[in-house]
Amino acid sequence: MAEQSCNPHTLDFIILETDPEMAVVEDDIRADLEKIGITVNTRKLDQEAYIEAERNGTYNMLFTRTWGAPYDPHSYLTSWEVPSHVEYSAIGGMEKPLTRDLLLDKIANVQEELDLLTRAEKWSEILNDIHQQVIFLPLWGTRTPYVINRRLDNFKPSPDAFAYPLKDVSIVDGSSTVTVSPGSGGSLFTSVGPMNPHQYFPNQIFASGWIYEGLVSYGNDGIIAPALATAWDVEPYKNGQRATFKLRQGVKFHDGSDWNCTVAKLNFDHILSDTVRQRHSWYGTPNKLTSWSCNDDGDFVLETSVPFYPLLQELSYARPLVFASAAAFSEGLDSHPDTHNSCNPGDFGSKWDYLEQNVTCMGLSAPVGTGPFKFVNRTYLAGSNEEVDETVIFAAHKDYWGKVPEIEYLVIKHFESTDEIYRALETGDLDMTLGTGPLTPTQVRNIQFYNSTKFDVVRGEVLQHAVLVMNTNKEPTNDIKVRKAITHAINKAEFINKEFSGLEQPVNQLLPLSAPYCDVDLNPKWNYDVEKALLLNCGDDNSDGSISAGAIAGIVIAVLMVLGLGGFIMHMINREKQGKPLFTSEQVEKGEEA
Secondary structure, rough: OOOOOOOOOEEEEEEEEEOHHHHHHHHHHHHHHHHOOOOOEHHHHHHHHHHHHHHOOOOOOOEEEEOOOOOOOOOHEEEEEEHOOOHHHHOOOOOOOOOHHHHHHHHHHHHOOOOOOHHHHHHHHHHHHHHOOOOOOEEEEEEEEEEEEOOOOOOOOOOOOOOOOOOOOEEEOOOOOEEEOEOOOOHHHOOOOOOOOOOOOOOHHHHHHHHHOOOOOEEEHEEEEEOOEEEEEEEOOEEEEEEEEEEOOOEEOOOOOOOOOHHHHHHHHOOOOOOHHHHHHHOHHHHHHHHEEEOOOEEEEEEEEEOOOHHHHHHHOOOOOOOOHHHHHHHHHHHOOOOOEOOOOOOOOHHHHHHHHHOOOEOOOOOOOOOEEEEEEEEEEOOOOOOOOEEEEEEEEOOHHHHHOOEEEEEOOOOOOOHHHOOOOOOOOOEEEEEEOOHHHHHHHHHHOOOOEEEEEEEEEEEEEEEEEOOOOOOOOHHHHHHHHHHHHHHHHHHHHHHHHOEEEOOOOOOOOOOOOOOOOOOOOOOOOHHHHHHHOOOOOOOOOOOOHHHHHHHHHHHHHHHHHHHHHHHHHHHHOOOOOOOOOOHHHHHHOO
């Protein structure tokens, strides 16, 4: 097989230049594919160019991660209908009869299903449909790493994949000022952005989680817990649902103003204006909500157009349906959603620039929420044109409605490399690293194995999967046979063990089994099998990696011949036992003479 000529495919492989996990596995993937005659051209892009490649579909393979809790599977798969997301282009050329529109219709339909058993069956069908298309090669389950100086205690990873929960951290020794280096989308930290919770990049979601809160929060085991609402009731209403929220009393924003239903409605008016809500089409709730109002009791009342089971879970997200102080809006409570919207000018993203033709974005005057930490100030890195934060300082919200954090000041520090971060931990200039990005897997391992007296390495549960996305809408990965060959050629178990020292484990399905409705046994298993990969890319043109019809026919004939010979021998033995040999010595001699 190795001597056969292989199809000389060339693949465009996109990775983010600042992602250390991408960096350590790229060469392994490239080397594995070279073994079956496939050349990989890797392009390491900055954040802006990477997002542009996702949007335009100018890639064959792209390294990314699933979203994790609380977004999987409903919001993550809903986001595939947004052209700026990589999955939109990736599913554009699927094998018939499945099409992008048909798959997206199934995803939308299942979220309106209120019967649990029927819902589970529909999700199982959707996940199987995706699995059969061989678009995603799951690599490993990501257990988010946190490195904590032992002068701090009581850090617990969040069940939310994008949150860095620090409000419960206690100070065992030393200063109540804590310095951190947070991961930012799997990369080194550069900036928290404007910290506008109603928009997206460059606003960092972890910072939004420190400053702002929503009606509810996402707890362990998927529990929806009270936040700015203390209780709620969801009931059928007309063709959809009505959810009534009792709001928490006595809550203060960081500026001292009161939290109440009027402020809640103001925020929803701006986030869900007819124009701005288009930017939030990546998930279901903004599209399903038809009204939001305050009743006579001061409760916040939401109504949906159709039954929608993920409503409460989606209200737990750190953005965009969280609440900023009315004083931060350009005209306070009188701010009109069309003429003084809370959106920042130019921050919709290039694909969404046209929205500003119909709305005037005035932004928020300051990042002011009700969360456990409040923004104090920042300094920019010299020469960065105010695009890179050198330090960002947050302080404990002393009037927080919950337990006030022991961390008095929380300081984010910028570093140019993972080596700088490693040295800062060793010297004590840095107390914590949060998430994937600040350190390489090897550095995390070394701290865990060789410096455990000073640092505690904490890992969260597997919430996200690292995956290789293959574009069905671009040659040659538009051919499912090529996608199968790629999948079988990559020996992920070997390079995961080598690069991560066994700290991560290979996975075989797109979404973690722990995600709701995702504990489904999907077949076939797209496992490492280099012989099958060679057959697919270097065998005859009609091979799909399975045994051909001609080969099956040959096997059947051979089996029948063996069975026939066995029967004949048994017949001879029985004749011998009966004293009636099939061949006498005389017959044998005559045969020899002939």
